Amino acid sequence: MRQASNARKRVAILGASGYTGAELIRLLSRHPQADLVLLTGERHADQPVDAVFPHLGGLDLPRLVPMERADWAGLDVDVVFCALPHGTTQDVVSSLLAPNGTASTDTRPRLKGDAKVIDLSADFRLFDTDTYAQWYGHAHRAPGLQRTAVYGLTEFAREAIAAARLVACPGCYPTTALLPLVPALEAGAIDADNIIIDAKSGVSGAGRAAKEASLFAEVSEGIHAYGVAAHRHAPEIEQELSRAAGAPIIVNFTPHLMPMNRGILATIYVSLRNGWTADDLRRSLAERFTGEPFVRVVPKGVAPATRHVRGSNHCLVGVFEDRLKGRAIVVSVLDNLVKGSAGQAVQNFNLMCELEETRGLEQAPLFP
Amino acid sequence: MRQASNARKRVAILGASGYTGAELIRLLSRHPQADLVLLTGERHADQPVDAVFPHLGGLDLPRLVPMERADWAGLDVDVVFCALPHGTTQDVVSSLLAPNGTASTDTRPRLKGDAKVIDLSADFRLFDTDTYAQWYGHAHRAPGLQRTAVYGLTEFAREAIAAARLVACPGCYPTTALLPLVPALEAGAIDADNIIIDAKSGVSGAGRAAKEASLFAEVSEGIHAYGVAAHRHAPEIEQELSRAAGAPIIVNFTPHLMPMNRGILATIYVSLRNGWTADDLRRSLAERFTGEPFVRVVPKGVAPATRHVRGSNHCLVGVFEDRLKGRAIVVSVLDNLVKGSAGQAVQNFNLMCELEETRGLEQAPLFP
Amino acid sequence: MRQASNARKRVAILGASGYTGAELIRLLSRHPQADLVLLTGERHADQPVDAVFPHLGGLDLPRLVPMERADWAGLDVDVVFCALPHGTTQDVVSSLLAPNGTASTDTRPRLKGDAKVIDLSADFRLFDTDTYAQWYGHAHRAPGLQRTAVYGLTEFAREAIAAARLVACPGCYPTTALLPLVPALEAGAIDADNIIIDAKSGVSGAGRAAKEASLFAEVSEGIHAYGVAAHRHAPEIEQELSRAAGAPIIVNFTPHLMPMNRGILATIYVSLRNGWTADDLRRSLAERFTGEPFVRVVPKGVAPATRHVRGSNHCLVGVFEDRLKGRAIVVSVLDNLVKGSAGQAVQNFNLMCELEETRGLEQAPLFP
């Protein structure tokens, strides 16, 4: 393996006033090789970060600025983390990554030639233009970038990520489901048919927007399914599973909202291929993830819990025998704001900059 | 329909110091035709109820007494609600219901000839002695009663319940799953194979025992599966589904513990029979439950939430089309302490005593 | 005491789509002498109630209508519950209660002559026009009504409430604080100086408006003070304490927001008058509330908890000796949506209509 670099990187976060942006600040402000030089936020422009997120007080951070006032050239940004809303990101990124036009009238802001973009929105996750248009309701406005972005599920795409200029970080649900399912399919352990993903998520995944459905009194002391058979993470899961299986796969994906801040648990019901047992599948996954710093297959009989990964970049996977003959139950947990979002983005950042992959992500989970 | 009776009934609650017992007191103390004449509790014997459950203060209730001091004859008890721990109930009930012995030395307490027992434990739910022994680890000690008890899922067994001397109230998970599944199977709408029941429960189902796993700090802000493929409610669900289908059925039943006090949500994945659609299934269930006071099939597109049944005897059922061809998703919710336990017991009490079935159960849910 | 009436009353709820409105529906839909004939809601006009509040499904309720479409004459409304936002209520009520104009052009909706209004907003709670203007930032637009409205803290104003045409129900915090403080002052047990009220509230008090500060992720797992020395319930508390003491009183009132749906706990720090002990104060309050159906002074050593009044119209009060000589600690708890709002409104409704005072409010608290 190549020696990790000791370089420091100058980092921008676009959309720093949402939960994902705050989580990027939490991680990157303590990252020993990252300097936060630019934070954008429209609604809170010109405010200090701790006026918006008091838990980030006491850090030495630049003030929030609106995006059009960002001094890209002056700040000499190496890497941009993009935590903007879905749909608006594609215009921003295509501007930032545009080749230098010859026309002197082209004054759009752009990054220096070797700068990189790590996108946390959904804009570049789906590579098929039709699928994108079908699920997001409009034609993609940067189809060229869409086709060349690298899907940044770190454990499965290290080389491509390291070489990429634009990485599309996976959604939180897809990360939870794909980490065990992709290697299970690749090993030929499970059928591609009838994969059922019953997922339970905390509320921070819905963001900081003031919506009735996210109010404390609407969420606490209860659970409900939402977006049944219609959640936009379904095509993303299917895209990657199809790639792993080499054939189109449709899945059941049923998300539920439950009263916790952080965490996703996916209970995945699969049919084992002939000759495979649940124990075989657990062993196969354990082997696949041996040496992985952030993914751990727990021993037989142990049930992964979201509270055991809270605040960390960890994913825990458990495999159980089903009472239904020939079937297994796979349970996967992670923190949606870390491995499901900002943490995985930092992990990709490390790869893209040739830093130690775990740099800035060493914290142990916070329990209780 | 027969005219409902106006009689008052003299009622005992055995095991009144647990959550189920307290819920029975909550409901029965406001029941216009029930008089609580006996409350037993071993650990808190001789204490007033509100020393154990302060929320029940201000009611006019008898003190807790240990069971061996209960004055059955003097109290002239009409109905016994039995909320004792699993395993200990069978001895108590078989004593209470024993025919009068001739031997003058037989001094065991017993009920008067026409008194009835409503059991909320698991002791009389499984009718097959082998299945019971396999799941509970010991031979049943009252196999005669075990075979004659009526499984008290009210909506499916009204006549048998009305005529029974001993009713075994279903577990909270089985009630949630069976209410939509039994009529779906009876209608021939779904396959008996590969029924997957992913259930999420609040913590009160674990009772008031001081266990590390039920501590606030172990439960809040998280979710985990437990008892995977090994929960004792699985054989109970299978017994009733097999009866509905007329053939043995094995199911996947995967319970999860989540941070709420009350409520169970079951997401049930089923395969539709030829010619059936999810819409057909919804319509069929809606018809089946027309006129039912406590079970409601919600309109297409509406997702049932546990918080919408909190504190009430209601069960809500929703049906969704799956992205997987030929499959449907059924969501069922109820309050585990009401329709999943004490409420259904009161519903059965009303039937057994020829009272109005909804008597004492009219409260609307408490939200937020 | 006069015989309670058996009459049925035709009831309207204005602002039925907020939490307070929903709580009024929960209580009144089960009230044996109330018929809900009109529910207004602007944002959700023409929707059935259960589209807005699914927990109220299965009840036989009129659809929501916008206020200007209410057919007051045709509906023959006896009593109006007004759960509209602060500030907008005064115009509505002054129109509804206006005497019949002689001018034929006066087409404003108005109630029949003997109809009554029970207001749950803050509009008519402060009787002093200057105080109102100072705290609410505008001159009152119905000063005549403001001066004649009865402050509806039931336990202290039964006769006036029974005779009133317009009752202003107290705020949730004031109810919690005043129930023990008014009789303590009237008994001469405590000093009027330096009363400190440290209050902790659940989130439903903030209403169903989509505000960032009420999001699950902003509230759960934490606590903070808000509106310190600036909360509008302070002048309301002071008005009533001054009336009880016969001299102007200023208090410390410090509210905190904490992660629960329902409930307020006020910890009140008081200085005892010469010769009084904490035990004396407890006895005095217990005597004062003897026979009260909804207020209970708990025994020495017992700490009232909000969870013991959840969903009920109860208020529990405890009194503790302080380690500071000559001082006592009073703890008061209630459910902000019931005794702190909709429940007390129904209690006043019963008084105003000469019904049994506890009618429709008999439910025991819901725990856990």
Next chain:
Amino acid sequence: MRQASNARKRVAILGASGYTGAELIRLLSRHPQADLVLLTGERHADQPVDAVFPHLGGLDLPRLVPMERADWAGLDVDVVFCALPHGTTQDVVSSLLAPNGTASTDTRPRLKGDAKVIDLSADFRLFDTDTYAQWYGHAHRAPGLQRTAVYGLTEFAREAIAAARLVACPGCYPTTALLPLVPALEAGAIDADNIIIDAKSGVSGAGRAAKEASLFAEVSEGIHAYGVAAHRHAPEIEQELSRAAGAPIIVNFTPHLMPMNRGILATIYVSLRNGWTADDLRRSLAERFTGEPFVRVVPKGVAPATRHVRGSNHCLVGVFEDRLKGRAIVVSVLDNLVKGSAGQAVQNFNLMCELEETRGLEQAPLFP
């Protein structure tokens, strides 16, 4: 200032299977100059740490051993963190720190001569033997050590801590209250009379013991006061305030238990000395804490919230003017398991070992 040392320290944690022990592991396993060489736990002896605390999986940690099997000599322990229950600690520590006896029969385990002990229990916090006996119900069994231990509220005792062999870390409530109150008294800003400390705590402070009062269903969705005028942290607060004021002080300390895992918020009601305003007090505290890495006085109008310090060693302090003339309200928040316990212990460890004081404590808070 002296140059910080680069030495590595060999560390033991006694009582590693409670929440405080787990938090010490979380912090020390990532501390760049600490090597965890010994973890004791009686109930879970011989188990790996992650069998007891799954969130600590993936770390390279020694197994739990019972204390009597600890190989003190062989492990060459430099520093012992003692997270044992109150009452049992004094015997353990007095043995560990005993001078080498001459009698060859003295086989008690003892530390090497320059090893240090950081105690997180209450055993060495009260220096007066009578006060200890009065509040803990038995005579202290190591009164010599009791008198010489240093009270480890880091910000106020750095020199003594650095020189100490035994540091008694303050309780979580005392830390929260003392951080603002000690400098306020020392500055002569507030009266020593009638200090009222209304404190609200999360549940983890009660530890991992299986107690009914700590069950999820007993804590969630509610709040109550406990240990009113009788909590053992009162004499600890009074001891340190008396020291600061140079005269005996009695305080009101009223703790409340509320549904969150971590965090304490203390709302402190004080009387200002002549000439002082709330703004003066805020400025005075801000000056006193200038340069402190972990204590921050927030600007006027900002309300500290526990969720803004979660998982961090931070304490935030806010000061508000009271409506009562001449009084102020001080709000102080911290994470009871970090600055209120394990974090402050690590801070003291750094001082005692001449390491950088913030080492291992740099993480930003976790929100949401």
